[in-house]
Amino acid sequence: MGSRRPEIPDIVVGRLPIYLRALSRMIQEDKEFTSSHELAERLGISSAQIRKDLSHFGEFGKQGTGYNIAYLHDQIRHILRVDHEWPTAVVGIGDLGHAVANYRGFQARGFRVAALFDADPEKIGEQVAGLPVLAISRLQDEVQRQGIRVAMIATPADQAQVVANLLVQVGVRAILNYAPITLTVPPGVYVQYIDPAAHLQHMTFYLDP
Amino acid sequence: MGSRRPEIPDIVVGRLPIYLRALSRMIQEDKEFTSSHELAERLGISSAQIRKDLSHFGEFGKQGTGYNIAYLHDQIRHILRVDHEWPTAVVGIGDLGHAVANYRGFQARGFRVAALFDADPEKIGEQVAGLPVLAISRLQDEVQRQGIRVAMIATPADQAQVVANLLVQVGVRAILNYAPITLTVPPGVYVQYIDPAAHLQHMTFYLDP
Numbered sequence: 001m002g003s004r005r006p007e008i009p010d011i012v013v014g015r016l017p018i019y020l021r022a023l024s025r026m027i028q029e030d031k032e033f034t035s036s037h038e039l040a041e042r043l044g045i046s047s048a049q050i051r052k053d054l055s056h057f058g059e060f061g062k063q064g065t066g067y068n069i070a071y072l073h074d075q076i077r078h079i080l081r082v083d084h085e086w087p088t089a090v091v092g093i094g095d096l097g098h099a100v101a102n103y104r105g106f107q108a109r110g111f112r113v114a115a116l117f118d119a120d121p122e123k124i125g126e127q128v129a130g131l132p133v134l135a136i137s138r139l140q141d142e143v144q145r146q147g148i149r150v151a152m153i154a155t156p157a158d159q160a161q162v163v164a165n166l167l168v169q170v171g172v173r174a175i176l177n178y179a180p181i182t183l184t185v186p187p188g189v190y191v192q193y194i195d196p197a198a199h200l201q202h203m204t205f206y207l208d209p
Numbered sequence: 210m211g212s213r214r215p216e217i218p219d220i221v222v223g224r225l226p227i228y229l230r231a232l233s234r235m236i237q238e239d240k241e242f243t244s245s246h247e248l249a250e251r252l253g254i255s256s257a258q259i260r261k262d263l264s265h266f267g268e269f270g271k272q273g274t275g276y277n278i279a280y281l282h283d284q285i286r287h288i289l290r291v292d293h294e295w296p297t298a299v300v301g302i303g304d305l306g307h308a309v310a311n312y313r314g315f316q317a318r319g320f321r322v323a324a325l326f327d328a329d330p331e332k333i334g335e336q337v338a339g340l341p342v343l344a345i346s347r348l349q350d351e352v353q354r355q356g357i358r359v360a361m362i363a364t365p366a367d368q369a370q371v372v373a374n375l376l377v378q379v380g381v382r383a384i385l386n387y388a389p390i391t392l393t394v395p396p397g398v399y400v401q402y403i404d405p406a407a408h409l410q411h412m413t414f415y416l417d418p
Contacts, residue, residue, distance in 0.1 A: 010253045013414050017407035025391055044219045080410045081418050088409070099305035100405070104366060105389030109406035110413065149416060150409060157313060174412035176405055180314030182234055190415055192408035196309070196385055197318035198226035199401035200297070200359060203383035204290045204319065205222050206399055207358060 012053045016076055018043060019050070023073040024108070035066035082110025087146045089172070091163050092155030093118040093126070093133045096178055100154050101129040111150065115142045119159070136163075140170045150174045157181040164191075221262045225285055227252060228259070232282040233317070244275035291319025296355045298381070300372050301364030302327040302335070302342050305387055309363050310338040320359065324351045328368070345372075349379045359383045366390040373400075 022042050026034055036054075040047035054060050054072075057079055061067045077083045088111045090100050101113050116133045118124065126133045134142060142148070151172045153160050160179035167175060168189050177183055178194045185191055231251050235243055245263075249256035263269050263281075266288055270276045286292045297320045299309050310322050325342045327333065335342045343351060351357070360381045362369050369388035376384060377398050386392055387403045394400055 009255070011255075011258070014411050016414070017404070017410040020410065021391075021404065021407060046218070049220070079414065081413045081416060082410050084418075086409070086413060094308070095304045095311070096308035099303070099308060099363075102304070103389065103405065105404070105406050106409075109410065111406060111409055150413065152405070152409075154308075173416055174409065176408050176412075180312065182230075190412040192412055194403060194405060194408065195226070195230065195314070196312065196361070196403060197314050197320060198230060199385050199403065200295070200315075200320055200383065201226040201229065201289045201291050201318065202223050203385075203399040203401055204295060204359065205225070205288065207290060207382055209290050209293075 008056050012056060015045065015053055016080055018045075019053075020073065020076045020080065020109075023069050023076070026069050027073060031069055033066050034069050034072075036061070038066075077110070080110070084110070085112050086110055086150045087112055087114035087148050089115045089117065089139075089143060089148050089151040089167075091117045091136070091139075091151060091153050091167070092159070092179075093123055093128055094154065094156075097154040098128055100152055100178070101131065114146050114148060117142075119155075136166065139166055143167075143170045143172065148172065150176075152176045152178065153183075154178045217265050221265060224254065224262055225289055227254075228262075229282065229285045229289065229318075232278050232285070235278050236282060240278055242275050243278050243281075245270070247275075286319070289319070293319070294321050295319055295359045296321055296323035296357050298324045298326060298348075298352060298357050298360040298376075300326045300345070300348075300360060300362050300376070301368070301387075302332055302337055303363065303365075306363040307337055309361055309387070310340065323355050323357060326351075328364075345375065348375055352376075352379045352381065357381065359385075361385045361387065362392075363387045 022039055036047035036050040039050050060072050090097055090113055093116050101116055116128055116131050117136050117139055118133050119136050123133045124135050149172055151167050153163050155163050157179045160181050161183055164175055164183045168185055174190045176192050183191050231248055245256035245259040248259050269281050299306050302325050310325055325337055325340050326345050326348055327342050328345050332342045333344050358381055360376050362372050364372050366388045369390050370392055373384055373392045377394055383399045385401050392400050
């Protein structure tokens with residue numbers, strides 16, 4: 001990852017959404033200012049790391065008063081390019097695809113589920129989350145019509161690579177893969193994984209055997 | 210996170226499952242040795258970081274030959290305590306819970322979906338992934354009977370905190386939360402989040418606006 005904006009380590013970029021999530025939460029709590037120490041405490045990341053990460057993008061805090069939460073939130077939204085909404089496709093409308101299409105956590109964070117696709121003829125035309133399920137053959141038209149560049153794959157593992165190839169072919173550049181398989185994509189296409197087992201393993205480290 | 214084994218930064222612990230995933234993949238590819246440079250290339254993490262992370266746990270590589278993949282894989286499984294299987298509960302058997310219960314990516318990585326719970330009387334007794342859906346009132350008995358200490362929450366957001374409280378009360382110590390809400394848990398209980406919007410934001414950073 002990271003052929004563009006090469007000066008920022010990808011691992012730093014990956015922490016920005018976590019900071020943004022914490023800042024959103026603070027806004028909900030009606031807080032106005034925060035500090036790298038408070039963020040550190042909430043996130044389990046050192047305050048020095050947080051200051052260093054943010055310093056890649058400018059001067060956001062003031063000695064003494066810390067960070068203005070709303071301002072920092074806006075700036076990170078801008079840096080992550082989620083200050084506008086990305087129309088997003090979901091491919092694979094089984095149980096998981098249904099759940100993804102209905103997920104409430106996208107809208108406030110820069111994404112709108114805008115098109116649903118499935119290979120199963122029985123599912124075509126079904127309404128899910130207010131959208132019709134479309135045939136895969138409609139992918140190109142629909143992606144171009146809506147300017148979709150972000151997609152989520154919720155197919156079985158053995159179909160995920162084929163779907164990824166199709167998505168890349170029609171112009172999708174960012175793929176979130178829910179299937180438990182590693183995808184191969186050409187340079188300039190970004191892939192992230194929903195990997196629940198990795199999260200579980202992170203926690204079992206701390207549990208007594 | 211991290212009241213136990215305080216000497217290891219939690220952010221390092223969080224990368225171990227990523228290394229383990231990459232090593233598993235290399236085993237599937239019949240590779241025998243790897244290097245921090247090869248891992249770095251695959252993962253977008255610097256080789257220096259990888260070496261530093263692993264050095265917290267011992268000496269795994271040899272100058273010249275690099276890491277023996279199977280050995281390093283075994284060691285990390287042991288460190289993460291996934292060299293045995295954790296019976297795992299799923300609470301909330303809607304679309305998402307169905308998908309989680311049927312997910313193929315747990316078994317090889319140290320977790321077995323062992324009990325399913327839902328609050329909806331209509332769902333009780335339904336068979337999902339070979340298991341009966343149980344009433345929430347059965348939580349304590351079943352968690353104790355099976356020695357369950359790991360759970361996943363797949364309920365709607367407005368029920369997730371109540372479910373988390375119940376899970377903690379009956380002895381669960383690691384919770385993976387799929388609901389788009391931040392949970393409050395007492396010290397000694399670990400929470401991780403499935404946060405698809407954060408993954409999408411990580412990628413839109415690299416896309417042209």
